[in-house]
Amino acid sequence: MSSSDSSRARFEASKETMRERARAGVQLQLDGEEKSLKRERGFKELFKAFWALLGQERRPIVGVLALMTVSTVLGLAPLYAPKLVLDNVVDGRPLPGVLEPSLGALTARGQLFWILGVSLSLTVLALLVGLVGRWIATRAAKRVAIDVRGEAFEHASRLPLHRLTSMSSGGTSSLLRDDAGAPAALIGEMLLNPWGALVQLTGSVIMLLIVDARLVLAAVALVPIIWITHRTWIRRIRPMWRETRKIRREVDGHTTQVFGGIRIVRAFGRRRSEATRYVRGQAHQTRFELLAWWWMRGVDTAWAIAIPASTAALLCYGALRIIGDAALLESGQMQPGQELTIGSLVLFLTYLTAMLGPLATLAATATGLQNSLAGLDRVLDLFAEEEDMPTPADAVELDLESVVGAIKLEGVSFTYPGTETPALADLELDVAAGTTVALVGPSGAGKTTLCNLIARFFDPTAGTVTLDGTDLKRIPVDDYRRALALVEQDVFLFDASIGENVAYSRRDASKAEIRRALERANALEFVDKLPEGLDARIGERGVKLSGGQRQRLAIARALLAEPRLLILDEATSSLDTENELLIQASLSELMRGRTSFVIAHRLSTIRQADLILVIDAGRIVERGTHEELIEAGGVYQGMVAMQTQRGPEP
Numbered sequence: 001m002s003s004s005d006s007s008r009a010r011f012e013a014s015k016e017t018m019r020e021r022a023r024a025g026v027q028l029q030l031d032g033e034e035k036s037l038k039r040e041r042g043f044k045e046l047f048k049a050f051w052a053l054l055g056q057e058r059r060p061i062v063g064v065l066a067l068m069t070v071s072t073v074l075g076l077a078p079l080y081a082p083k084l085v086l087d088n089v090v091d092g093r094p095l096p097g098v099l100e101p102s103l104g105a106l107t108a109r110g111q112l113f114w115i116l117g118v119s120l121s122l123t124v125l126a127l128l129v130g131l132v133g134r135w136i137a138t139r140a141a142k143r144v145a146i147d148v149r150g151e152a153f154e155h156a157s158r159l160p161l162h163r164l165t166s167m168s169s170g171g172t173s174s175l176l177r178d179d180a181g182a183p184a185a186l187i188g189e190m191l192l193n194p195w196g197a198l199v200q201l202t203g204s205v206i207m208l209l210i211v212d213a214r215l216v217l218a219a220v221a222l223v224p225i226i227w228i229t230h231r232t233w234i235r236r237i238r239p240m241w242r243e244t245r246k247i248r249r250e251v252d253g254h255t256t257q258v259f260g261g262i263r264i265v266r267a268f269g270r271r272r273s274e275a276t277r278y279v280r281g282q283a284h285q286t287r288f289e290l291l292a293w294w295w296m297r298g299v300d301t302a303w304a305i306a307i308p309a310s311t312a313a314l315l316c317y318g319a320l321r322i323i324g325d326a327a328l329l330e331s332g333q334m335q336p337g338q339e340l341t342i343g344s345l346v347l348f349l350t351y352l353t354a355m356l357g358p359l360a361t362l363a364a365t366a367t368g369l370q371n372s373l374a375g376l377d378r379v380l381d382l383f384a385e386e387e388d389m390p391t392p393a394d395a396v397e398l399d400l401e402s403v404v405g406a407i408k409l410e411g412v413s414f415t416y417p418g419t420e421t422p423a424l425a426d427l428e429l430d431v432a433a434g435t436t437v438a439l440v441g442p443s444g445a446g447k448t449t450l451c452n453l454i455a456r457f458f459d460p461t462a463g464t465v466t467l468d469g470t471d472l473k474r475i476p477v478d479d480y481r482r483a484l485a486l487v488e489q490d491v492f493l494f495d496a497s498i499g500e501n502v503a504y505s506r507r508d509a510s511k512a513e514i515r516r517a518l519e520r521a522n523a524l525e526f527v528d529k530l531p532e533g534l535d536a537r538i539g540e541r542g543v544k545l546s547g548g549q550r551q552r553l554a555i556a557r558a559l560l561a562e563p564r565l566l567i568l569d570e571a572t573s574s575l576d577t578e579n580e581l582l583i584q585a586s587l588s589e590l591m592r593g594r595t596s597f598v599i600a601h602r603l604s605t606i607r608q609a610d611l612i613l614v615i616d617a618g619r620i621v622e623r624g625t626h627e628e629l630i631e632a633g634g635v636y637q638g639m640v641a642m643q644t645q646r647g648p649e650p
């Protein structure tokens with residue numbers, strides 16, 4: 001299939017899904033979604049939490065509210081100018097009492113310039129005050145965003161591992177990017193915009209009342225109509241945005257996985273089907289976006305019609321009254337000064353626009369507000385989740401210098417969260433400091449689980465693990481991890497320089513220390529051969545390393561940490577003889593003098609171990625040295641016999 005054929009097929013497929021969705025009845029789905037996603041916290045609780053999250057920025061924000069009030073009032077005042085100009089300057093009616101002392105003596109032209117000059121100055125002043133307010137608000141919002149994101153990152157990184165693995169990688173980043181930005185966005189959406197609107201609304205209504213109370217009644221009649229349209233609109237549109245966000249999260253999460261596992265995707269010939277799946281997700285999302293577009297543009301258009309229509313209606317009413325009042329004045333049925341003037345009508349229309357403006361803004365930002373409240377809700381959910389292994393009240397500080405490294409397991413059992421059968425049961429183990437323990441046994445026996453308990457990625461469901469006689473649960477987990485280094489089977493290296501990757505275990509390491517660690521790990525030679533040496537980048541945009549080279553870097557990283565305890569998952573992949581020997585030598589260097597737990601696959605490693613544990617179905621079935629276990633003629637002896645049959649070790 002040519003590429004244009006395949007894109008055509010994808011397009012057809014996406015059209016097909018859109019039609020399917022349409023047939024399935026989008027509305028039904030939306031209603032379900034609406035229910036399942038309903039916020040659990042009430043508005044009051046959300047507001048309280050939001051206020052607390054503002055932290056030190058609360059003061060500046062209150063200041064901004066004050067500045068906004070000043071700026072809005074200053075901005076409303078000059079709107080009065082047209083009335084003064086039309087009625088008093090042009091028509092020559094008496095000036096309002098307050099202005100008489102300053103303007104009474106001036107000529108008409110002088111009055112005109114005075115009025116325009118003052119109102120222009122007020123407008124400029126209002127804008128400047130508004131600018132300062134907005135600057136303070138923006139800065140405060142950015143700071144809040146940094147704080148909340150930082151806290152969310154910190155908290156997410158402390159969640160139990162099983163929670164993190166159940167959140168897809170796309171999920172974590174969207175939580176940090178979108179949801180954690182919500183409190184900052186809410187400063188505008190929940191405080192500043194409504195407050196500004198309220199001040200402007202109140203101000204305009206007061207001015208309108210001063211001008212003509214009867215006209216106000218006509219204008220106020222518009223408010224419920226606006227309110228009802230708005231409510232209906234929010235009800236319809238919110239579930240659509242929710243659905244869009246949900247789909248986007250799913251598509252993002254899956255896309256991250258596809259590109260993370262692109263080799264597998266290609267190897268199994270799933271490239272095209274993944275592309276189709278992606279396009280389908282996009283199409284599904286687009287369908288909701290288009291639907292939402294209609295509702296949004298529909299309301300915009302309704303507003304666009306409502307404003308001139310109501311203006312026309314009021315203008316019509318006002319003009320008829322002016323004509324009627326003129327007749328009444330002439331016939332003497334009305335006293336001069338009671339009539340509706342042209343200036344008042346113009347003024348009225350100006351303030352009416354000023355009143356409707358903020359309402360329209362509020363309506364337009366309402367979806368944003370809903371979005372942000374949902375985001376805030378999710379951030380609060382995150383903060384409410386219990387962190388992994390909190391430090392207990394009776395914690396003991398770990399003095400790294402004095403750690404000896406004796407590990408003891410007493411009656412240890414462990415069951416993974418969400419499973420029934422224990423992965424480890426009733427383990428008793430006493431490992432003296434400096435011992436190398438080799439863990440052997442069939443796959444799924446529980447070797448990794450045992451290492452996870454010793455690394456304290458999990459706490460045992462029953463029993464205790466102790467370091468030098470202290471229960472691990474009483475040692476702050478960050479302290480404990482500093483005494484420990486880990487070399488995993490699939491070496492994880494960051495997309496950064498070799499130096500940075502090695503120094504990941506000890507950030508303050510000097511260049512000389514890094515080189516020394518590389519040397520001890522038999523890695524310095526190949527690193528020095530790279531043109532950029534330690535600064536060579538690894539990964540996508542950098543050098544490609546062989547499996548053996550990656551392992552030696554991981555060993556250097558562990559060596560640099562100078563850990564008392566070592567957990568090592570020996571790579572199963574076979575290496576060429578040279579790499580194999582280099583790695584064996586560097587591993588021996590790494591394990592020397594440290595308490596080491598090795599998930600061992602090579603007979604050579606196992607032979608050198610001080611203690612071999614044969615694990616099967618979560619239990620230690622045999623323990624001893626190589627010679628002792630061969631002598632005993634049990635499971636281990638059988639395993640060794642099988643491996644020797646398969647072929648000699650390198």
Ligand code: ADP
Pocket residue numbers: 416417419423441442443444445446447448449450
């Ligand atoms: P080994 O390292 O010896 O191959 P593991 O320690 O990985 O074995 O696994 C021991 C048992 O625990 C297996 O039955 C496995 O299915 C189960 N297991 C491992 N990891 C998890 C997990 N994250 N959640 C649930 N069960 C797990």
